[in-house]
Amino acid sequence: MTFPKRLPDDRPFVRATALAPVLRHFEGREAELAEILAAEGLAAGALRDPYEEIPLAAYLRLFEAAARAAHDPVLGARLGRAITPADLGPTGLLLAQSATLRLGITRFLGALAALQSATEMTFTEQPDETGWLGISYQIRGAAKASGAQDAEFSLSSLCQLLRQCFDRGWSPAEVHFAHAHSRRPDLLERLFGAPVRFEQSANRVLFGEEGLDTPRRTEDAGLIAVIERHVSDLVRAQDPEMSVSDRVQLVVSRNLGRAPVDLGAIAAALGMAPRSLQRHLAQEGTSLRALVQAERRQIAEAQLARPGTRLKAVAATLGYSDETVFWRAWRSWTGEAPSRSRD
Template identity: 60%
Template sequence: MPPSSADSLRHPVLRAAALAPIIRHFDGNVAAISGILRRNGLDPQRVQDPYEVIALSAYLQVFEDAARQARDPVLGARIGARINPADLGPTGLLMLQSSTARRGLQRFHDSLSALQSATEMKLTEAGTWLGFTYQIQSPGVTGLPQDAEFSLSGLCRLMRMSFDPRWSPEEVHFTHAPSARPDLLERIFGAPVLFGQSANRILFSEEGLDRHHRVEDMALIGLIEHHVADLVLAQDPEATMADQVLLVVSRNLGQRPVDLNSIARELGQAPRSLQRRLAAEGTSLRQIVRAHRQQIVETHLGTRSGSLKAMAQALGYSDGTVFWRAYRGWTGQAPSKENRG
C-alpha cells in the first residue's frame, strides 16, 4: 500500500511520476536502474504507477546514483532539458495551458504540492531581475545536486515549450559546490551558472512575462486544477518558525533585504511577534542569517572556489571587505588564507 497522508506528514514524499524521465534514460539498461531503485528501497514494478507515493529522500539518492551509473555529472540537467509537460503531470500541463508566462509560473507554484511535498518553487523579485527559486523545506531532507539541476533545467524547458523557444535565464544559481562540468551546465541553461549560492534559482528578465501567447481553455484548466486538488500531498505541519524564517532568508539572501521587517512582512507576522516566536525557539533572525552565511562560505572554501567578491555577493554583503571583516569576526582568521589553502 502507498504511504498514508499521515506518513507524508512525517516524511516528505513525491509521486513516482517524477522517476519516469530517469527510468526512460536507462531504457537500454533496465537491470542497472532496477538495481538502483531496489538499493534505495523502491520496487521497480510499483513505481511504474505514476500516482505511487515514494520517499523524497529515496528519489534524491536515486538521481545521484543514476548519475554515477551513467558517468554523467550533469545527468539531472540533461534530463530536465528534454522532459515534456506531461512528465510533471498536472503541474506541467497547467503551465502549457496558461496564456502568459507569469500565469504559468504562478500555476506551477500553486500545483507543485500535487507532485512533491515539503517543497517550494516561488517567483520573487531579485533586484533588476525576477527570480524563481527551488527549495526543499524539510529540515530532515537535504537537497542534492542532480535534483536541483533537473528541477531548474526542467523549468527552463517548460518555459521554452510553453511560451518562447528562444527563452533563456540571465543567471542560474545552485547551493551546492561546483559541478565537475560547469561548461556543460552553462550550455544546457544558455546562461552563466554560479555555485555556493543562498538558494537554487533562475534569474530572468521580466520582459515578455505578460505577453499573451494563447486563449486559455478555462474548462480544461478547471478540470486539471480539480485533479490537482485531489492529488495534493500533505505538507509538513511541524516546521518551526525558525525553519520558515530560514526558507525566506535562503530565498532572499544576496537578492533582497533580509532584515526583520522584510522577513516578518513576507511571513505575515508583526516584527515583534516574529522576534518573540524565534526567541521562544532559542534563536533569532541574526543567528539564522549568520548560520546560513557560514554554510555558504564553507561550500566555497571547501572547494577553494570563487573570489571574495563573489562570496560577498552570494552572502548579501556590499563588498568583499565587509565580508572579510564579518568572517574574521566569526572565526578569528581571514577567509582568504583558508581559501588559498
C-alpha cells in the first residue's frame, strides 16, 4: 500500500503513544511528571489516548526537561532501549509483522507520518564508500534543531525495534548525531553497541547488508493489509508538496560527508532529471550550489562555535577532501580565516 507521504508542517505533531517510555520512566513520580507536562500546557489525562496529537515542539522540549529532571544526559537513548513495537501503534506493529529486515524498514519509514509529522526518515539502500547502508532521521521546518534527547531516542528506538523484530544480535556499525557530544559519550556507545560520532551533517544509523533479506517469519498478508489501511486512515490527507529547494536541502544535509552532493546525485535522489532540478530551483530563486554552500556554512558555524573543534573534523563533516579546501571555502564566505571566527 502507498501511504500519503507527509502531513502538513504548519501544525507538526507527534502522537501521545510515542511518550509511553517517558511515562513508564516516571511511574511513582507522577507529581514530577505533571510539572513537566504543565510547563508545556499538557495534562497527564491528555496522554491516556495514544492517538492524541501532541504539538511536536512541546514534545521535543518535554523530552529535554525529562532528561534534566532525571539527571540523566542520555535519557533518550536509554528509553529507546525500552521501546516496544506496540509503543508506536500501527507504525511499530507493521514493522513487527514484516518478513525481512528490508521490508520492515521500508514499511516503517513509509508509515512514520501516522506517528509523527514534519519528519524525514530515509533508508539509503546502496552501500556508501565504506560499504554501509544507512537510515537518517531529520525534522523539518521550525523544529529542525530538535535537541539531543529526541535524536538519541529516535535512533536508539529504531535500533531496539530492529533487534526485537528481526535479530537480537543486530547492531549498527556506527551512529551519527548532528548535535555536539553528550556529557557521557561512553554511555551512548554502550547503549548503541557501536561507535558514536557527533557534529555530523545528519542523525543516522549505519549498518551492513548482512541479513537484510533473510526471512524471519511468515507474513500474515491479511493482518498487514488491515494495519496498512489503519495507517492510511491516520495520515488522513496528503500535504502540499514541499518546495524543491526544501527537498534538496534535506538530501544535501543527509549526504554531506557520506555521499556526493553534485547535481547528478541530488537529482537522482529526488527522482528528477538534472535539468529539471536546475529549472525548478531557478524558479524558486536559488541553485544547488547556493543550497549546498548554505548548508555547509550553517554546519560549519555551529561547529566552529564549539571550543576545541578541529578544522579537519569540520572539513570531513562537510564532505571536503581536507582542511585546506574548507579554509578556502570559509574565507570565500566570510572574508576571514576560520580561526578568527573563534575569537
